[in-house]
Amino acid sequence: MLEKKAGKQTSQLQKFPSIIATASIVGPKEGKGPLADYFDQAVDDEFWGEKSWEKAESKFMREVLAKVVSKASMAMDALDFVIAGDLLNQCIAANFGIRESNIPFYGIYGACSTIGEAMQLGAALIEGGFAFNVACLTSSHFCSAEKQFRFPLELGSQRHPTAQWTVTGSGGIILSAEGDGPYITRFTTGKIVDMGIKDQNNMGAAMAPAAADTIYAHFEDTGLSPDYYDMIVTGDLGKVGKRITEDLLSSNGIRISKLLNDCGLMIFDSKQDVHAGGSGCGCAATVFAGFLYDRLKKGKLNRILFVPTGALLSPTSVQQGETIPCIAHAVAIENTKGVNQ
Amino acid sequence: MQHIMTKNDYRKYVDKVSPNSKTVRNTLRAFVVGGFICMIGQFFMNSFKQMGLDQEVTSSLTSIVMIFLGVSLTALNLYDDLGKFAGAGSIVPITGFANAVASPAIEYKSEGYVLGIGARMFLIAGPVLVYGISMSIIAGIFRYLLKH
Numbered sequence: 001m002l003e004k005k006a007g008k009q010t011s012q013l014q015k016f017p018s019i020i021a022t023a024s025i026v027g028p029k030e031g032k033g034p035l036a037d038y039f040d041q042a043v044d045d046e047f048w049g050e051k052s053w054e055k056a057e058s059k060f061m062r063e064v065l066a067k068v069v070s071k072a073s074m075a076m077d078a079l080d081f082v083i084a085g086d087l088l089n090q091c092i093a094a095n096f097g098i099r100e101s102n103i104p105f106y107g108i109y110g111a112c113s114t115i116g117e118a119m120q121l122g123a124a125l126i127e128g129g130f131a132f133n134v135a136c137l138t139s140s141h142f143c144s145a146e147k148q149f150r151f152p153l154e155l156g157s158q159r160h161p162t163a164q165w166t167v168t169g170s171g172g173i174i175l176s177a178e179g180d181g182p183y184i185t186r187f188t189t190g191k192i193v194d195m196g197i198k199d200q201n202n203m204g205a206a207m208a209p210a211a212a213d214t215i216y217a218h219f220e221d222t223g224l225s226p227d228y229y230d231m232i233v234t235g236d237l238g239k240v241g242k243r244i245t246e247d248l249l250s251s252n253g254i255r256i257s258k259l260l261n262d263c264g265l266m267i268f269d270s271k272q273d274v275h276a277g278g279s280g281c282g283c284a285a286t287v288f289a290g291f292l293y294d295r296l297k298k299g300k301l302n303r304i305l306f307v308p309t310g311a312l313l314s315p316t317s318v319q320q321g322e323t324i325p326c327i328a329h330a331v332a333i334e335n336t337k338g339v340n341q
Numbered sequence: 342m343q344h345i346m347t348k349n350d351y352r353k354y355v356d357k358v359s360p361n362s363k364t365v366r367n368t369l370r371a372f373v374v375g376g377f378i379c380m381i382g383q384f385f386m387n388s389f390k391q392m393g394l395d396q397e398v399t400s401s402l403t404s405i406v407m408i409f410l411g412v413s414l415t416a417l418n419l420y421d422d423l424g425k426f427a428g429a430g431s432i433v434p435i436t437g438f439a440n441a442v443a444s445p446a447i448e449y450k451s452e453g454y455v456l457g458i459g460a461r462m463f464l465i466a467g468p469v470l471v472y473g474i475s476m477s478i479i480a481g482i483f484r485y486l487l488k489h
Contacts, residue, residue, distance in 0.1 A: 052451035054451075147448055152464075155445075157428075195352075205358075205359060
């Protein structure tokens, strides 16, 4: 009997891992956005003193790990695991960013949903008694992502209105078996959903069915009603994807328009020329580590359902004419421990 | 979920709710900027002719000057802004071709001179060269056959 499992996809926690610290470092464009005041640091040069975009992205991750550990007032050694991921081939930003830390490491890939995946795995490690402190980190970099997934930066081309802008930045959190909250109370692990979208310039439309599927499963599995939460916040659906998610859920009897927000829409101002909104592993991670954690800590929000979304494509799969498989992982974060049945 | 659309219905629905590019505005901008770039080319061509150079030298010199301008604007981080504004207007002229060769060269410099710049320089312009040269050979064969 699995006493911690609810329905098909949801895990109900009983030890309630606490998020004891967060840290976020972002790039220049994000540092001019509406959430600028909530980030720990905004660097003004995308290279950040390094010789390549990839090296700069690793530095983002390395510095965020150092910062989050120092904000938690703990020694690096006190971490039992680091779980990290990014968008680059073979996850080099994470692998190279973490290599000097000397801590047991899980490198994971869930595209832009990676921070959700990391939080779920970290919470499960603590819940299972395998770890006391776990750091979860992700990063993305506009320039390295453009280089890998699209065109060289200096190429004079136009972007489609449904295209999204990869966030430059890294966000990290530390989960601990002890702490005074906010706590991870339950999570719903997403399934891969592919509704046949091939256009990599419309990732919001590709990811929306995955987001809707996970959110629907969360309420189905837990029996909670959507207004249990103060906010349901998706990762990087952007304008188009957010609207589609609302439509898909409302046709299934779940109305969350008033509660639904999207990190991709929160991190940039519509005047910042980012078309449909922000995206990337760093998008949900920095918005959570910067803004949402602050709101939770100050009691402005008490219960949120955080749903990072990811498009699991590669440049090769796109060139071979494949459709885009997508995923979304939901993590419930609350200021009170609550009771899970 | 209970109500799930078929993939086909979903694609149609996505097309309906996704904003389209502003075609009229983009076409006008492409026309104006593309025309302006060609005017600059024409200015150099006329100037070289006035200097008494013959047709062949004039054409080559004009191309060289335009390529130089395209590459310089790319290196100065300006051509991408022009391209964002003008679209095809700055892609189609020879300056756009220069930009398509120079931009990956800058981007991949971090991977070294051989496997970076050397191997990746024609990432975008390569297909144009392959099919452009192939088509000119086919056209040449037709011309030969028609003449004989």
